[in-house]
Amino acid sequence: MSRAFALQVGYLARRSAIRTVRQPAAVVFPLLFPVLLLAVNSGGLRAETRLPGFPTSSFLAFALAVPFIQGGLFATGNAGIDLAKDIQTGFLNRLALTPMHGIALLAGELGGVMALALVQAVFYLCIGLVFGVHLHSGIAGGFVVIALATVIALGFAAFGAFAALRTGSTEAVNGLFPVFFVFLFISSMNIPRNLMDTTWFRWFATINPVSYLIEGVRSLIITGWDPEALALAFGVGLAIVAAGFALAAASLSERLART
Amino acid sequence: MSAQTLFVARGVAWRQLHNTLTNPAIFIPSLAFPLLNFAAFAGGLSRVRQVPGFSFAGNYTAFQFVFILLQSAAFTGVFSGFGVARDFETGFTRRLLLAAPNRSGIVLGYALASAARWLLTASIVTGVAFAVGMTVGGSGVDLFGLYALALILNFAGTLWATGVAMRIRSQQAGPVMQMPVFLALFFAPVYVPLDLLQGWIHAVARVNPVTPVLEAARGLVSGEPTHTLVAFAVGAGLVAAFALWALGGLRRAEAAG
Numbered sequence: 219m220s221r222a223f224a225l226q227v228g229y230l231a232r233r234s235a236i237r238t239v240r241q242p243a244a245v246v247f248p249l250l251f252p253v254l255l256l257a258v259n260s261g262g263l264r265a266e267t268r269l270p271g272f273p274t275s276s277f278l279a280f281a282l283a284v285p286f287i288q289g290g291l292f293a294t295g296n297a298g299i300d301l302a303k304d305i306q307t308g309f310l311n312r313l314a315l316t317p318m319h320g321i322a323l324l325a326g327e328l329g330g331v332m333a334l335a336l337v338q339a340v341f342y343l344c345i346g347l348v349f350g351v352h353l354h355s356g357i358a359g360g361f362v363v364i365a366l367a368t369v370i371a372l373g374f375a376a377f378g379a380f381a382a383l384r385t386g387s388t389e390a391v392n393g394l395f396p397v398f399f400v401f402l403f404i405s406s407m408n409i410p411r412n413l414m415d416t417t418w419f420r421w422f423a424t425i426n427p428v429s430y431l432i433e434g435v436r437s438l439i440i441t442g443w444d445p446e447a448l449a450l451a452f453g454v455g456l457a458i459v460a461a462g463f464a465l466a467a468a469s470l471s472e473r474l475a476r477t
Numbered sequence: 478m479s480a481q482t483l484f485v486a487r488g489v490a491w492r493q494l495h496n497t498l499t500n501p502a503i504f505i506p507s508l509a510f511p512l513l514n515f516a517a518f519a520g521g522l523s524r525v526r527q528v529p530g531f532s533f534a535g536n537y538t539a540f541q542f543v544f545i546l547l548q549s550a551a552f553t554g555v556f557s558g559f560g561v562a563r564d565f566e567t568g569f570t571r572r573l574l575l576a577a578p579n580r581s582g583i584v585l586g587y588a589l590a591s592a593a594r595w596l597l598t599a600s601i602v603t604g605v606a607f608a609v610g611m612t613v614g615g616s617g618v619d620l621f622g623l624y625a626l627a628l629i630l631n632f633a634g635t636l637w638a639t640g641v642a643m644r645i646r647s648q649q650a651g652p653v654m655q656m657p658v659f660l661a662l663f664f665a666p667v668y669v670p671l672d673l674l675q676g677w678i679h680a681v682a683r684v685n686p687v688t689p690v691l692e693a694a695r696g697l698v699s700g701e702p703t704h705t706l707v708a709f710a711v712g713a714g715l716v717a718a719f720a721l722w723a724l725g726g727l728r729r730a731e732a733a734g
Contacts, residue, residue: 243652247652254660255663258660258663258664258667258678261674261675261676261677261678262663262666262667262668262669262674262678263522263525263668263669264674264675264676264678265525265528265530265531265668265669265673265674265675266522266525266528266668268528268529269524269525269527269528399513400513403513403514403516403517403521404516404517404520404521407517408517408521408522409521409522409524409525413524414521414523414524415523415524416519416520416521416523418520419516419520419521423521
């Protein structure tokens with residue numbers, strides 16, 4: 219990576235991070251809402267642990283994986299909305315007049331979202347530990363959880379950026395947010411796949427990549443070191459990152475048409 | 478209720494309904510949200526029915542259908558509040574306040590439009606529930622009671638959100654409208670009967686006003702009515718309290734000019 223490229227990424231990432239910090243709603247809501255949902259679900263579904271074959275006696279530990287994915291979903295919205303605002307205000311057009319590298323722009327724009335994703339991951343992990351969750355993979359597992367959460371957020375954020383670059387509209391990006399939530403809801407977020415009674419739901423949960431992301435994080439919390447679950451989670455996560463960046467980069471070259 | 482109130486209410490209700498039904502970006506989220514939750518809860522969690530001590534006469538689809546019906550009712554009210562806030566931002570409400578011969582009719586109009594919008598959502602959710610195998614033990618009268626309870630919750634949700642929208646007069650009020658409704662709904666026995674909740678959530682659910690409404694509605698769908706009068710009394714209390722809240726908001730909006 220050349221020094222100029224690194225500087226370009228650095229400047230834009232700094233701008234992106236400052237912009238994120240200056241929007242309290244963009245910081246507080248992604249931190250608190252997943253924790254609130256975790257509290258509600260871990261209280262309401264605690265009885266589920268009495269089902270034969272349920273993998274843990276603590277529903278909080280089982281459900282703790284979900285906020286990490288939800289945090290990633292919020293990254294989709296934040297990244298997309300920030301970029302769409304830059305398009306709507308003409309900032310991207312002004313950048314197009316500079317010799318800035320397109321990929322540096324994309325990486326830099328996601329800087330604030332990634333910083334927030336890191337804070338979110340640490341926050342969710344601390345919440346779990348404070349309320350008595352024991353990480354079966356130990357301290358090292360905690361770092362892997364944070365790394366995996368960051369990969370997931372980067373992947374979703376890249377898709378948010380893609381949506382923004384394609385549409386150039388904050389409203390359209392906002393409209394995309396519920397679509398991503400479908401993937402979360404039709405997954406193994408609330409029950410292990412082997413305990414799903416409804417065939418169509420189990421089938422959708424099995425082909426849904428979000429199930430593997432959840433199960434990867436969950437394995438570190440309730441199982442320990444499960445190479446298969448981790449390989450699937452990182453594999454799916456990195457595939458989402460690659461696909462998201464490829465789509466965003468292709469859209470960026472159209473949006474940043476330099477004549 | 479005066480003829481002028483009804484005249485204003487009819488005009489506001491027609492406009493709100495027209496806006497909702499001709500703009501998919503407004504209507505589809507309020508329909509997709511309950512359907513998505515229904516798929517996730519009734520489809521994904523049906524095994525929860527086998528938890529020892531789970532006492533409900535119908536199947537798990539019916540158990541969750543009731544929650545989804547009530548949730549859709551309350552959230553349609555909240556989504557209607559977004560429309561009120563949007564009308565303030567665009568300046569429409571200020572013109573409406575000037576033109577309306579009776580301003581209480583504005584609140585009534587928003588509530589009627591929200592109810593009509595929810596009836597459409599409810600009919601789709603009900604159709605989906607029957608399509609995926611919901612069993613109903615209740616009679617026609619019981620089902621009428623179920624939808625009446627949900628309609629009362631819809632009025633309560635609309636009046637709450639309208640009161641917030643008229644005080645804040647900006648779409649940024651969205652989280653203030655949504656979050657208390659979300660918490661009230663999800664701090665009730667959503668996934669299992671009240672008896673199976675443990676710890677803090679059980680204590681909260683016991684004092685949550687939504688709990689008797691949810692339990693009564695489940696009793697009506699399963700044909701084993703329970704606490705029905707209490708539920709209607711709670712619902713009526715919520716509507717009365719939030720009607721005062723919404724009218725108070727209207728006075729604030731009038732004072733703000």
